[in-house]
Amino acid sequence: MRHDDRRDGPKLPAPVNGPGGGPGSGPGSGPGSGAVNGPGSGPGRGGRGLGVGTYPGTVMPTEVTETRRRVLLAKPRGYCAGVDRAVQAVEMALDKFGPPVYVRRQIVHNTHVVSTLEKRGAIFVTEVSEVPPGAVVVFSAHGIAPEVRRDAEQRRLRAIDATCPLVTKVHNEARRFAAKDYDILLVGHAGHEEVVGTSGEAPDRVRLVDGTEGAKKVQPRDPSRVVWLSQTTLSVDETAETVHALRERFPNLADPPSDDICYATQNRQAAVKVIAAQSDLVIVVGSPNSSNSVRLVEVAKDHGAPAYLVDDAGEVDERWLDGVATVGVTSGASVPEELVSAVLGKLAGCGYDTVEEVEAVPEDMTFALPRELRPSAAAGPPATG
Numbered sequence: 304m305r306h307d308d309r310r311d312g313p314k315l316p317a318p319v320n321g322p323g324g325g326p327g328s329g330p331g332s333g334p335g336s337g338a339v340n341g342p343g344s345g346p347g348r349g350g351r352g353l354g355v356g357t358y359p360g361t362v363m364p365t366e367v368t369e370t371r372r373r374v375l376l377a378k379p380r381g382y383c384a385g386v387d388r389a390v391q392a393v394e395m396a397l398d399k400f401g402p403p404v405y406v407r408r409q410i411v412h413n414t415h416v417v418s419t420l421e422k423r424g425a426i427f428v429t430e431v432s433e434v435p436p437g438a439v440v441v442f443s444a445h446g447i448a449p450e451v452r453r454d455a456e457q458r459r460l461r462a463i464d465a466t467c468p469l470v471t472k473v474h475n476e477a478r479r480f481a482a483k484d485y486d487i488l489l490v491g492h493a494g495h496e497e498v499v500g501t502s503g504e505a506p507d508r509v510r511l512v513d514g515t516e517g518a519k520k521v522q523p524r525d526p527s528r529v530v531w532l533s534q535t536t537l538s539v540d541e542t543a544e545t546v547h548a549l550r551e552r553f554p555n556l557a558d559p560p561s562d563d564i565c566y567a568t569q570n571r572q573a574a575v576k577v578i579a580a581q582s583d584l585v586i587v588v589g590s591p592n593s594s595n596s597v598r599l600v601e602v603a604k605d606h607g608a609p610a611y612l613v614d615d616a617g618e619v620d621e622r623w624l625d626g627v628a629t630v631g632v633t634s635g636a637s638v639p640e641e642l643v644s645a646v647l648g649k650l651a652g653c654g655y656d657t658v659e660e661v662e663a664v665p666e667d668m669t670f671a672l673p674r675e676l677r678p679s680a681a682a683g684p685p686a687t688g
Contacts, residue, residue: 373657374650375582376643377574377633379666383567385467386411386637388670389444392465393420395676396439400461405440407431407451408496410465411637412593414614431455439463445496446470448503463675469535469565470497474504476559480530481505485557486523488512490545491534495594498534514541518548530557535565536595536636538602539572566668567636568595572602574663575633579606581661582631584623587612588642589635596635603631616645621653630655 382390389410396404402424409417409427417427425441431454434440439461442451446466455462466474480487487509491498502509510521512531523529531549533542542564550556562569579585585603589596589612596612603610608631613619624630630650634643647658671677 383636389465413637446500578631579608585610585631
């Protein structure tokens with residue numbers, strides 16, 4: 304899948320690293336949203352990927368010439384704390400309660416993760432009405448509207464809420480501003496599950512703004528009483544452009560208490576900017592329905608490199624490599640590290656046997672498990688309702 308539209312945006316805000324580290328880094332205040340610093344946990348996590356020089360065929364020389372084929376591997380990449388937490392939630396629910404465990408929508412936007420969990424006994428459904436009464440259901444990382452929670456209660460489902468704490472933070476902001484009678488200009492993409500969930504918190508007050516064109520058209524009730532919030536997985540630069548366009552129309556536009564774009568989205572975009580500037584080609588590993596992965600392709604192109612999105616190594620087209628000396632590689636926030644390793648293995652087979660990991664910003668964050676799965680909840684999640 305190739306994305307060809309190019310844009311120039313304002314300067315990237317400083318990346319963030321952990322709670323209190325900067326915009327968009329604070330933990331959510333909803334249930335199960337506590338955040339702590341520390342190494343990633345759980346099997347197969349993005350933070351446990353192979354190190355530099357450990358990929359098949361990889362050699363780390365002390366000096367790389369301009370003509371030698373090489374890979375620049377972005378860091379940070381792959382699993383963020385919210386994705387890690389959500390995937391663990393399904394895995395732990397399967398271990399604790401046994402299959403089937405139902406999951407409303409894709410737990411994260413990655414086809415390989417979903418397929419792996421399906422093989423373990425997870426059943427993915429579109430709505431909770433498809434879940435048998437009394438069964439265990441996990442809500443995805445993207446968040447849900449209040450009406451979904453009410454439907455689950457009516458069916459007395461045993462619900463586990465794996466909503467990312469940073470999405471929960473945006474939901475809380477929407478409720479607070481709606482209670483103060485603000486119109487909420489929600490910057491995001493129509494139909495994205497996160498946008499649907501946030502809009503559901505205050506449907507009479509939320510006005511969707513999809514890019515700068517949306518900023519020109521939105522009509523709030525009172526232009527002097529508006530605030531902007533955003534989807535957490537957007538391009539930092541494009542969001543800044545959209546907010547600038549909104550502020551030109553609405554000078555009294557209020558800001559959220561902290562940036563809504565999450566730390567992981569910001570950090571991965573910062574990293575891809577660094578490698579794109581030094582690469583002849585950038586490969587982003589991620590699924591087409593992953594907003595943050597698609598944004599990485601756009602950011603790479605905006606910073607001078609042709610870029611492609613691939614779900615796995617099988618989608619890498621060797622024709623892309625004609626005349627290419629340096630390939631940049633990164634992955635979206637819902638991508639397990641083994642998929643990146645497979646892409647590096649394919650590139651090594653094509654002669655790109657040198658891998659340099661380029662760290663743009665340190666990242667070390669984890670979130671507490673959903674409260675229904677913490678040790679204190681030994682009996683399991685209660686039936687709602």
